[in-house]
Amino acid sequence: MILKASQRSNAAQLAAHLLNANDNERIEVHEVSGFIANNIPGAFKEAEAVAKGTRCSQFLFSMSLSPPAHERADIAAYEDAIARAEERLQLSGHPRVIVFHEKEGRRHAHAVWSRIDSQQMKAVNMAFYKDKLTGLSRELYLEHGWQMPDGLIDRKQRNPLNFTLAEWQQAKRLKQSPQEIKTTLKECWATTDNQPDFAAALERKGYALAQGDRRGYVAVDWQGGVYSLSRWLNQKNPTLQSRLGERTALPTVDEVKARHSQALLNSVRVGLEQIKQKYQPRLVPLKQQRQDMIAQHQGERDRMKAKQDERWQQEVVQRQARLSRGLKGLWQRLTGRHQTLQQRNDLSTLDALKRDQQQRDDLIYAQLQERQALQNKLDILHRQRQQEVAAFKDTLFAHVPEQSQQPVRDVFAQIEQKRKYRSQHPIISLDL
Secondary structure: OEEEEEEEOOHHHHHHHHOOOOOOOEEEEEEEEOOOOOOHHHHHHHHHHHHOOOOOOOOEEEEEEEOOOOOOOOHHHHHHHHHHHHHHOOOOOOOEEEEEEEEOOEEEEEEEEEOEEOOOOEEOOOOOHHHHHHHHHHHHHHHHOOOOOHHHHOHHHOOOOOOOOOOOOOOOOOOOOHHHHHHHHHHHHHOOOOHHHHHHHHHHOOEEEEEOOOOOEEEEEOOOOEEEHHHHOOOOHHHHHHHHOOHHHOOEHHHHHHHHHHHHHHHHHHHHHHHHHHHHHHHHHHHHHHHHHHHHHHHHHHHHHHHHHHHHHHHHHHHHHOOOOHHHHHHHHHHOHHHHHHHHHHHHHHHHHHHHHHHHHHHHHHHHHHHHHHHHHHHHHHHHHHHHHHHHHHHHHOOOOHHHHHHHHHHHHHHHHHHHHHHHOOOOOOOO
């Protein structure tokens, strides 16, 4: 399994993360040991208080354990990995917490230790802990017969956690020929006789009327091109002024470009919203199915626990019945029968513990497989939507000039930031 770790401070934040029910479908506190407190916030506060007697600021060591998505890892496998990591990191005997998280059909664990040796009042040196855990991770993959990720086989093949998008390949934007531009502008001029009508005619063709600096009156296309009307219409400035009015009453070229940029952003947002709405009806039933499945799985676990508890009580009574009291019990002790029966009870108790844990592991594994099947449907839906967004983006950048691309890039950058956040805080959502 993949082992990732870090030295930590901010005990309250880490406790909140481990107990965060918003980002996890199920949380199980498996162990809180070595602390006086019996809960995670209290245990971490205790570790922080002990650390104040030292110079150590990062007094916690947090490790996550993630087995392959479609492989079975029982409780014993996690406990074995934690014990071996603990030994290599020289944290044996240190207070620790173990928590299991389940989300999107996968199960992983977190183990957190106090780094402070309370006897010597100093922190354990965590030198080369990444290399140590990488080596242990390789061993675990080999021992379990799991297919090893490329990143563990060769460090150079490891994929980064945060991908930076490559430069979008710029397609050649469609351009009108000079003759087509002149024909369009002259057609607008010939079919109107005042400034409002002329400006409206230009707007329908993708242009806007603006004041130039040295060129008097200009038309600005949606791609940012500026065309002097006196030159393209073969009209002198007095003629233009008589029909179009004072040049200073018109917006500047920069103002028109800003307006076009905003209109382009609105168009992009409308397109993205349409893609979102297209996939929303397919998402709703899957979200409902997810909620129903979570409730169903929790019910199955609760019923199993109730049955196991009932059976455990019955077996305790049966084991106790083997040990007699009074004179008969004294005779059992004198003859050694009591010791034999006690050993038999101890073995029976151990077998019962292993049996119950195996039943829990079997149920959890079966539920994870069912949850993964649902997650596969969600992943397919998400990939389809991402492909459609990418195609829409390519279409835009095939036509938007480079000087107008930055605002559009910012919109898609926001989508990418949300995608990265979802990958770090998995939730079932296709919101853009």
